[in-house]
Amino acid sequence: MALLLCQAKGDTAGSCLKTLSPNPGGVDLLPPEVCSLLNPAAIYANNEISLRDVEVYGFDYDYTLAQYADTLHPEIFSAARDILIEHYKYPEGIRKYDYNPSFAIRGLHYDIQKSLLMKIDAFHYVQLGTAYRGLQPVPDEEVIDLYGGTQHIPLYQMSGFYGKGPSIKQFMDIFSLPEMALLSCVVDHFLGHGLEFDQAHLYKDVTDAIRDVHVKGLMYQWIERDMEKYILRGDETFAVLSRLVAHGKQLFLITNSPFSFVDKGMRHMVGADWRQLFDVVIVQADKPSFFTDRRKPFRKLDEKGSLHWDRITRLEKGKIYRQGNLFDFLRLTEWRGPRVLYFGDHLYSDLADLMLRHGWRTGAIIPELEREIRIINTEQYMHSLTWQQALTGLLERMQTYQDAESRQVLAAWMKERQELRCITKALFNAQFGSIFRTFHNPTYFSRRLVRFSDLYMASLSCLLNYRVDFTFYPRRTPLQHEAPLWMDQLCTGCMKTPFLGDMAHIR
Numbered sequence: 373m374a375l376l377l378c379q380a381k382g383d384t385a386g387s388c389l390k391t392l393s394p395n396p397g398g399v400d401l402l403p404p405e406v407c408s409l410l411n412p413a414a415i416y417a418n419n420e421i422s423l424r425d426v427e428v429y430g431f432d433y434d435y436t437l438a439q440y441a442d443t444l445h446p447e448i449f450s451a452a453r454d455i456l457i458e459h460y461k462y463p464e465g466i467r468k469y470d471y472n473p474s475f476a477i478r479g480l481h482y483d484i485q486k487s488l489l490m491k492i493d494a495f496h497y498v499q500l501g502t503a504y505r506g507l508q509p510v511p512d513e514e515v516i517d518l519y520g521g522t523q524h525i526p527l528y529q530m531s532g533f534y535g536k537g538p539s540i541k542q543f544m545d546i547f548s549l550p551e552m553a554l555l556s557c558v559v560d561h562f563l564g565h566g567l568e569f570d571q572a573h574l575y576k577d578v579t580d581a582i583r584d585v586h587v588k589g590l591m592y593q594w595i596e597r598d599m600e601k602y603i604l605r606g607d608e609t610f611a612v613l614s615r616l617v618a619h620g621k622q623l624f625l626i627t628n629s630p631f632s633f634v635d636k637g638m639r640h641m642v643g644a645d646w647r648q649l650f651d652v653v654i655v656q657a658d659k660p661s662f663f664t665d666r667r668k669p670f671r672k673l674d675e676k677g678s679l680h681w682d683r684i685t686r687l688e689k690g691k692i693y694r695q696g697n698l699f700d701f702l703r704l705t706e707w708r709g710p711r712v713l714y715f716g717d718h719l720y721s722d723l724a725d726l727m728l729r730h731g732w733r734t735g736a737i738i739p740e741l742e743r744e745i746r747i748i749n750t751e752q753y754m755h756s757l758t759w760q761q762a763l764t765g766l767l768e769r770m771q772t773y774q775d776a777e778s779r780q781v782l783a784a785w786m787k788e789r790q791e792l793r794c795i796t797k798a799l800f801n802a803q804f805g806s807i808f809r810t811f812h813n814p815t816y817f818s819r820r821l822v823r824f825s826d827l828y829m830a831s832l833s834c835l836l837n838y839r840v841d842f843t844f845y846p847r848r849t850p851l852q853h854e855a856p857l858w859m860d861q862l863c864t865g866c867m868k869t870p871f872l873g874d875m876a877h878i879r
């Protein structure tokens with residue numbers, strides 16, 4: 373990797389160029405302390421929040437209190453694939469596909485009519501190089517052609533408030549990883565064998581087959597059969613809950629899962645008396661409509677799973693309630709506004725309504741954060757990012773030189789910058805890159821994360837690293853018009869950007 377350095381002293385960019393290695397003159401591009409700066413066990417704040425003010429803690433169950441091992445994904449994939457063959461009469465040939473854990477990432481969009489799986493940024497642009505039909509990449513020119521000469525997806529086609537647009541759906545939950553993988557394999561088989569198919573039917577059948585894995589209770593059975601294997605960090609969940617109770621906090625649980633399943637998992641993580649920790653337990657809540665539909669009343673459920681018919685006038689500790697709605701919940705508990713902090717892993721189904729309509733504080737559990745931070749902490753990533761930033765700065769400042777030699781140099785920088793971007797992207801995922809960024813922009817997923825959560829973290833256990841009266845202060849990041857006021861190392865995220873001294877006079 374060679375970089376052409378412009379010292380900007382001549383009349384043309386080209387006249388003052390020389391070729392340098394990425395480690396010019398023995399100067400370290402990265403000081404030793406720059407790697408491993410980020411802590412994967414930290415909690416990150418989008419908004420200032422003091423835990424001292426939080427009196428009530430609420431939790432989702434799946435992937436929030438109970439973190440599941442990724443070994444669940446191949447099982448969901450295989451079971452849904454077999455359901456497609458056996459019940460939906462799909463070709464036997466799709467049985468040859470196995471789950472590829474490295475194919476998709478969360479937050480991708482799927483255009484049903486075009487059978488396109490793709491990553492979209494915060495401005496509704498498809499990230500070029502990240503559109504796949506089946507298992508094959510779709511050339512950038514074809515993507516642009518498919519959307520009428522642009523890579524921008526118009527608002528009316530985009531996934532709506534809950535990730536479901538008229539023709540484009542966003543895959544937001546963690547279970548959707550095997551769903552995206554299966555969808556891509558099935559499309560791959562149909563295309564590869566020249567089979568005629570209706571994209572909408574195929575999408576619906578795959579979605580239904582994945583849903584059947586849940587509805588038939590297969591996933592619950594696997595987890596219940598071997599909780600040691602599937603449930604991660606149970607002891608840390610127990611430590612979080614008991615510490616909050618010891619500090620006088622009130623706790624509640626709102627989950628869409630059935631009681632028998634939650635009960636077994638909580639007994640495994642916390643013990644038989646787990647309900648003593650919670651002031652209210654609500655199962656099969658039917659989120660997200662739980663947060664918006666006033667009509668569904670709470671029902672009491674006994675230990676054997678029988679429903680009672682009496683009218684619910686209070687929510688009692690130790691009892692189990694089914695369904696209900698948030699409006700009755702607020703009326704009965706009087707847990708309102710910013711003294712309530714609710715944790716969930718689904719940005720739409722768990723957090724959006726609470727943040728936008730009800731003013732609760734919210735915490736997002738994003739397991740991918742741990743792996744992505746470990747990648748950001750590597751020297752390879754930091755080196756590549758710093759070099760990209762340096763090239764971007766040079767391109768911006770030197771673009772006024774338009775003589776033939778300079779244009780050649782600018783084109784070489786542009787090419788090198790693009791190569792570096794692709795290398796950096798592939799560090800996270802070869803097809804789609806990071807779930808948080810499309811090259812330099814935030815992803816659509818990231819924008820929703822910032823909008824719907826006060827805090828985000830890899831796992832609930834991160835709470836153990838902070839006092840229960842800790843105040844989280846978000847880092848002040850520059851708005852674009854403020855950026856020149858900021859020291860360059862803060863803007864780039866790096867401690868040192870080379871050659872800035874050389875360019876000082878044109879800044």
Ligand SMILES: [Mg+2]
Nearest residue numbers: 432434435717
């Ligand atoms: Mg969940």
